[in-house]
Amino acid sequence: MFDLRDLALPIIGAPMAGGPTTPELAAAVSNAGGLGFLAAGYRAPEDLEEQLRSVSTLTGGPVGVNLFVPDSFQPDAALLDAYAQSLRAEAASLEVEVGEPRNDDDGWDAKLAIVLAAKPAAVSFTFGCPDAAVLGRMAGAGILPMVTVTTPAEAAFAVAAGARALAVQGPNAGGHRGNFDQREAPTGQLLEETLAGIRASTDVPLAAGGGVSGPGDVVRLRDSGAEAVQVGTALLLSDEAGTNALHRSALSEGRFPRTSLTRAYTGRYARGLTNRFILEHQDAPAGYPHLHYMTAPLRKAAVAQGNADVAHLWAGTGFASARQGPAAEIIESLL
Numbered sequence: 560m561f562d563l564r565d566l567a568l569p570i571i572g573a574p575m576a577g578g579p580t581t582p583e584l585a586a587a588v589s590n591a592g593g594l595g596f597l598a599a600g601y602r603a604p605e606d607l608e609e610q611l612r613s614v615s616t617l618t619g620g621p622v623g624v625n626l627f628v629p630d631s632f633q634p635d636a637a638l639l640d641a642y643a644q645s646l647r648a649e650a651a652s653l654e655v656e657v658g659e660p661r662n663d664d665d666g667w668d669a670k671l672a673i674v675l676a677a678k679p680a681a682v683s684f685t686f687g688c689p690d691a692a693v694l695g696r697m698a699g700a701g702i703l704p705m706v707t708v709t710t711p712a713e714a715a716f717a718v719a720a721g722a723r724a725l726a727v728q729g730p731n732a733g734g735h736r737g738n739f740d741q742r743e744a745p746t747g748q749l750l751e752e753t754l755a756g757i758r759a760s761t762d763v764p765l766a767a768g769g770g771v772s773g774p775g776d777v778v779r780l781r782d783s784g785a786e787a788v789q790v791g792t793a794l795l796l797s798d799e800a801g802t803n804a805l806h807r808s809a810l811s812e813g814r815f816p817r818t819s820l821t822r823a824y825t826g827r828y829a830r831g832l833t834n835r836f837i838l839e840h841q842d843a844p845a846g847y848p849h850l851h852y853m854t855a856p857l858r859k860a861a862v863a864q865g866n867a868d869v870a871h872l873w874a875g876t877g878f879a880s881a882r883q884g885p886a887a888e889i890i891e892s893l894l
C-alpha cells in the first residue's frame with residue numbers, strides 16, 4: 560500500500576472540486592514527485608472514470624481520489640425558505656431563479672465502486688468519516704484510506720474507523736472546511752496545535768494543509784509532525800489548473816484583500832475572498848448540500864457574467880502569494 564512517507568517530495572496537491580482540479584494538475588503534481596489528487600465531488604461518476612483514465616495516461620506516479628461523504632442532515636424548512644427569500648433580489652438581477660434545496664449523496668456507491676476498481680494510490684474522504692466497512696474495503700484493495708480531519712477528536716475517530724493516514728486541515732485553508740458535523744462552527748485552533756494534539760495519540764502519517772504559501776510554512780508544518788503538506792490555493796493559478804478566468808483574476812487583482820469563512824454559498828463553512836455576497840449573507844443557515852443547490856444558478860450566472868461580487872471565489876489566507884506558471888515550478892518554490 561502507498562505510504563505518504565515514500566513520496567519523493569512531501570507535497571500533496573489538494574483535491575479542488577468545482578473546476579480547479581484537472582487530470583493535468585493531478586499528474587503534474589505526481590510527476591514532480593508529490594501526490595496529485597483528483598476531486599470527485601460534484602462530478603458525475605462517468606466523469607470520474609474518464610478522469611481516472613486520463614490521469615493514468617499522464618503519469619505513472621501516485622494519484623489519489625477525493626470523495627465527499629454523504630450526510631443525512633435535514634435543515635429546518637423555515638430557515639431554508641427565509642434564505643431563499645433573501646436570495647431572490649440577487650437572483651432576479653442575474654436573471655435566474657433560486658434553485659430548489661435538496662439533499663443527495665453525490666453518487667456515493669457508484670464512486671466507491673469506481674475507485675475500488677481503478678485502485679488509485681489513495682482515497683481521501685471529506686465532510687465526515689465513512690464507516691469502518693468502507694475504509695476496510697479500501698485498505699483491502701490496497702488503496703491508502705485517508706480521512707480529512709480538523710480536530711484531534713475527529714482524528715481519533717477516523718483512526719479508530721480504519722483511516723491509515725489523515726489530511727489535517729487548518730483554519731486558514733481555502734474552500735470547504737472538512738469538519739464532520741456541519742452544524743458546528745469549525746475550530747479556529749492553530750494547525751500546529753491540532754497536529755500536536757493528534758500526534759500525541761497516533762502515529763499514522765499526517766498531511767497538513769491550510770494557508771501554505773511558501774517554504775517557511777512547509778518547514779513549520781513538517782517540524783510540527785506532518786509527513787506531507789497539502790496545498791490547494793497555491794496551485795489555483797497554475798497552468799494546469801481549471802480555475803475559471805473570473806476566479807483567477809479575483810485572486811491576482813487585489814480587489815478583495817481579505818478572505819472569510821462563509822456558509823452563504825453551500826450551507827457548509829468554506830473560505831473565500833470576502834466579496835459582497837459573503838458580506839450580505841452572514842446569516843446563512845447550516846444546510847449542505849441544500850444551499851449548494853439553492854445558490855447554484857446564481858453562482859453559474861455570476862461566473863458567466865464576470866460578476867465577482869456574487870461568484871464564489873474560494874481562497875486560503877495565503878492567496879496573495881499564489882503565482883502563475885507550471886505546477887512543478889510552483890511546487891519547487893514551496894520547498
Ligand SMILES: Cc1cc2nc3c(=O)[nH]c(=O)nc-3n(C[C@H](O)[C@H](O)[C@H](O)COP(=O)(O)O)c2cc1C
Pocket residue numbers: 573574575576577579598599600625684685707728731732733734735737768769770771789790791792793873874875876877
Ligand atoms: C477551490 C478549492 C476547492 C476545494 N475542494 C476540495 C474538495 O473537493 N475536497 C477536499 O477534500 N478539499 C477541498 N478543498 C480544500 C483542500 O483540500 C485543502 O484543505 C486546502 O486547499 C488547503 O488550504 P490552502 O487552500 O490554503 O492551500 C478545496 C480548496 C479549494 C481552494
